[in-house]
Amino acid sequence: MAKNNLKIKRGDEVLVMAGKDRSFHNSPKRGRVIGVMPKQRRVLVDGLNIIKRAVRQTQKVRQGGIIESPGPVDVSNVMLICPACDKPTRVGYRIREDGRKVRYCKKCDRQIDE
Numbered sequence: 001m002a003k004n005n006l007k008i009k010r011g012d013e014v015l016v017m018a019g020k021d022r023s024f025h026n027s028p029k030r031g032r033v034i035g036v037m038p039k040q041r042r043v044l045v046d047g048l049n050i051i052k053r054a055v056r057q058t059q060k061v062r063q064g065g066i067i068e069s070p071g072p073v074d075v076s077n078v079m080l081i082c083p084a085c086d087k088p089t090r091v092g093y094r095i096r097e098d099g100r101k102v103r104y105c106k107k108c109d110r111q112i113d114e
Contacts, residue, residue, distance in 0.1 A: 006038050006075055007091040007103065014045060014078040015088045021048045021073075030081065034070065042072035049073050084110040 008014060016022055016029045023029045035044035051071040057064030079088040082105040089107045096102055103112040 006036060006041070006043075008033060008036065008043055008075060008078065008080055010034065010036055013081045013083070014043070015081055016045070016048060016073070016077060017079050017088075018077040019049070019073060037072060040072065041075050043075055043078060044070050045073055045078065046070060080112075082108060082110070082112065084108055084112075 010033050012033045013030055014033055016031075021029050029048060031045035031048045033043050034046045037043070047070065049071040050068050052066050052068050055061050055064055055067050080091055081087065082089045084105060085108040087107055089105045091103050091112065092106050093101050094104055094111075104110060105112055
């Protein structure tokens with residue numbers, strides 16, 4: 001059984017590397033992670049992988065019609081953007097002196113988590 005630890009967390013900015021919303025050199029597709037599903041190894045990225053669903057008007061849904069919402073993207077198709085160097089990077093872990101495990105950027109070697 002695989003571990004459910006993901007190196008991407010809610011609130012991180014990511015770049016799409018593969019899939020239908022793949023980034024190209026002239027138009028990189030970035031987005032902020034709004035949800036993480038570790039058991040399915042998927043993330044919800046704001047503004048990417050938009051799913052359109054037709055919904056009827058009910059008491060719960062006042063306005064019927066076509067509703068757009070972000071769909072889940074596999075975590076292997078996105079790459080974290082370092083807040084310090086603003087480049088897509090791999091993520092490593094370090095153990096601090098107080099025992100906390102923190103993420104760091106492997107390109108600029110700076111700490112990602114505060």
